[in-house]
Amino acid sequence: MNTTIDLKSQVLNLLKDESSTTEIENSIYTIHQHFHEVLDIPNFDESIPNLAAVSTSKGKALGMNHAAKCLFDYKRTVKFLKGMIAAIKEKQTAHPNETIRVFYAGCGPYAPFVTLIAQLFRSDEIQFDILEINALSLNHAKSLISGLQLNDYIGEYYQDDAITFKIDQEKQYHILFSETLDALLFRECYVPILFNMLPQLPDNIHVIPNNVQVNMNLSLMSMTNEGYKADKTETILDARQSVSEHASVESIPERLPQRTVNVKELNIEDYNYFLLDTKVNVFDDIWLERNESSLTIPLEMEIHKPFDFSKMVFTYEMKDAIELKYQLFE
Numbered sequence: 001m002n003t004t005i006d007l008k009s010q011v012l013n014l015l016k017d018e019s020s021t022t023e024i025e026n027s028i029y030t031i032h033q034h035f036h037e038v039l040d041i042p043n044f045d046e047s048i049p050n051l052a053a054v055s056t057s058k059g060k061a062l063g064m065n066h067a068a069k070c071l072f073d074y075k076r077t078v079k080f081l082k083g084m085i086a087a088i089k090e091k092q093t094a095h096p097n098e099t100i101r102v103f104y105a106g107c108g109p110y111a112p113f114v115t116l117i118a119q120l121f122r123s124d125e126i127q128f129d130i131l132e133i134n135a136l137s138l139n140h141a142k143s144l145i146s147g148l149q150l151n152d153y154i155g156e157y158y159q160d161d162a163i164t165f166k167i168d169q170e171k172q173y174h175i176l177f178s179e180t181l182d183a184l185l186f187r188e189c190y191v192p193i194l195f196n197m198l199p200q201l202p203d204n205i206h207v208i209p210n211n212v213q214v215n216m217n218l219s220l221m222s223m224t225n226e227g228y229k230a231d232k233t234e235t236i237l238d239a240r241q242s243v244s245e246h247a248s249v250e251s252i253p254e255r256l257p258q259r260t261v262n263v264k265e266l267n268i269e270d271y272n273y274f275l276l277d278t279k280v281n282v283f284d285d286i287w288l289e290r291n292e293s294s295l296t297i298p299l300e301m302e303i304h305k306p307f308d309f310s311k312m313v314f315t316y317e318m319k320d321a322i323e324l325k326y327q328l329f330e
């Protein structure tokens with residue numbers, strides 16, 4: 001039997017600036033319980049199919065249980081909700097009386113950026129097409145959307161790989177949503193998805209998250225110190241810039257152009273710590289800050305002296321595995 005909760009008021013709780021962390025955690029917990037009551041499954045069990053990552057044409061897509069747990073990445077979920085609402089409102093202002101069309105690539109089993117967002121808009125205001133590579137996740141998302149009586153909000157469901165998917169050119173999307181990333185853009189498919197999708201979408205499409213950068217910081221103090229401050233910062237990778245600079249719209253490169261940092265010129269030996277930081281720009285001025293989410297956990301290393309290298313060369317590989325690598329050169 002389904003308990004009735006006011007899903008809309010739980011979503012509004014998440015959006016209130018004055019909501020405490022505990023209130024936000026409670027609302028997410030209540031929403032999660034409700035989703036499982038609607039699905040009529042107390043929990044997703046820890047079976048191998050539920051846990052297994054799915055291979056894509058480049059990296060890996062999260063196993064269903066891991067995708068489900070993203071809902072509990074509280075600050076992420078709240079900031080992405082806020083970003084999505086801001087993007088929808090901006091598009092509504094730019095296109096009055098039009099239905100705002102969203103392409104949602106990678107919905108997981110709860111499709112939260114449909115099931116929660118739909119509480120705030122009518123189905124003639126917003127429509128979603130949903131794509132997900134993991135059949136288990138997609139099937140649960142369909143059941144949940146249906147159980148929540150949100151079918152009116154959905155155009156199409158596709159079980160497919162967002163890295164190779166060809167968008168129906170008849171469709172005019174306003175927003176691309178794809179939270180398919182991890183810290184340091186490791187393993188997951190956000191960058192190749194942008195390479196595939198953006199050339200097929202209008203130039204003024206809003207993308208959520210709008211961009212991801214990986215920065216390299218040099219500092220005297222460790223990030224574990226209160227008041228940590230980077231003394232020098234260099235951008236190693238900028239996802240949107242990389243896509244816009246790629247000459248071919250037909251193919252996805254096997255790797256991004258290498259980024260060489262002349263660390264001797266940066267006087268690396270004057271510093272004690274080297275940190276790689278993932279900066280997620282959700283939308284407009286909404287940023288996921290360092291350590292606010294699993295997506296922004298930094299990697300810090302101590303700089304051992306003497307440091308006999310003058311250059312660091314960073315390569316973002318996207319062939320068989322997706323990962324950022326670096327090499328040191330004298």
Ligand SMILES: C[S@@+](CC[C@H](N)C(=O)[O-])C[C@H]1O[C@@H](n2cnc3c(N)ncnc32)[C@H](O)[C@@H]1O
Pocket residue numbers: 054056060061062063066067068070071105106107108109111112113131132133134137160161162163179180181189193
């Ligand atoms: C991090 S989870 C996020 C789930 C949900 N959207 C949320 O924000 O809570 C990413 C989802 O994208 C899917 N995904 C990842 N790469 C994909 C790809 N190349 N094509 C289609 N789906 C993909 C995964 O299977 C997973 O369900």
